[in-house]
Amino acid sequence: MSKESETDLLAAARARLAAGFADLPPVDTGIDSDRLKPVLFKVADRLADNFPYQHPLYVGQMLKPPHPLARLAYALAMEINPNNHALDGGRASSAMEKEAVAKLARMVGFETHLGHLTSGGTVANLEALWVSRELGQGRRRVLASSEAHYTHSRMSAVLGMDFTAVAVDCEGRMDLDALKTELQGGDVACVVTTLATTGRGAVDPLEEILPLAREAGVRVHVDAAYGGYFKLVAEGNPARERAFAGMGQADSVVIDPHKHGLQPYGCGAVLFRDPAVGWVYRHDSPYTYFSSGELHLGEISLECSRAGASAVALWATLELLPLEPGGEFAAGLKSCLNAALLLQAWVEKAENFVALAPPMLDIVVFGARADSATLASRRARDVFDAAAESNLHLALLELPRALAEPWWSGLEWDADTVTVLRCCLMKPEHEQWMPMITELLGEAGAATR
């Protein structure tokens, strides 16, 4: 195994890229390091004012370090700074985008597809809702579970669509009876199915939602911004496996490579099963000069300028780590699942904590033991602070009573919600670090008694 440094590797790749333009007259692009260095050092000082997102003891929000290869490929692409709006602005990177997106579509189970990268899940979901409005023949209502990402209600408002939150069961999954009732209205354009929810990693029963929506003539959009890649490791939990198996029958799917796909921000993706939705995007812009007859990504995207570098980084990552069940990338996700099961098992035995619904993916949510909801919320915040003191960084989540009560016997409900602790175990290293994470958690629990 060769251990060239990242900077040496990048320098060698930059020289190779420059050779591709060797027939041009030289331009002096030398930098004045005397001027740059003090500013760059100031930047380093400023950036140290962050939680240590890159470290395994950070288990708080959804933050996962990009793969070193993604960082290098992104930096290399900065030599060109391509724009994937039109082929003229990013010829190579547009081709790489199409190849990377095709791999995501294959993983999802789409036999045909149309899709592209976006700056993130928000715009990707907006596009899917917009297409459902355009194809909805006057139907203008969006359904998503009450645990779905808030972007769906907000974007429905942006699109002038009505939004209804569908009730969930005590595991945070969309309730099918509530869905059936809403579908009877006859005005629904789209059911958003979340795999998995941002708060607790809950997985909606897609396999049961699909036939209900089909019968009602309603589009099914899968918001898998967070959980999409878990398609590769869905087996091992029957409910999870059944839900993810339905992905290939959805009308559209959103996956964020910048969440679990080892990519820098911002890299989201929207995928449509039927390539004919391309007509919804059609436009006739006098500003964009299309120099070839091929499909331009700018013609099937609501965003105009987009970072070609994101496509380059994703393409490189998929080249190194193919999306194969049983492959190296899948093994990394599998250890995230293992980490979650280890933590859940620990919480179930811990005297200071209360286990809630078992994790479907790699997000574990649990309560801090106390007599009442108000005291439990306060104690969760104290645990959060005490853990941070010892460099273990958690997150907090406010749970509605209905989602906590069935799991939490004996709690006095003096409030409608309870604040609980949340761990996103997104790094493959989390499995190995679990003994230290639980030790620090145990100490934080004892310190807040």
Ligand SMILES: *Cc1c(COP(=O)(O)O)cnc(C)c1O
């Ligand atoms: C993160 C997330 C989003 C929003 O995506 P961004 O990339 O943050 O814009 C939407 N839906 C789900 C389920 C998410 O987890």
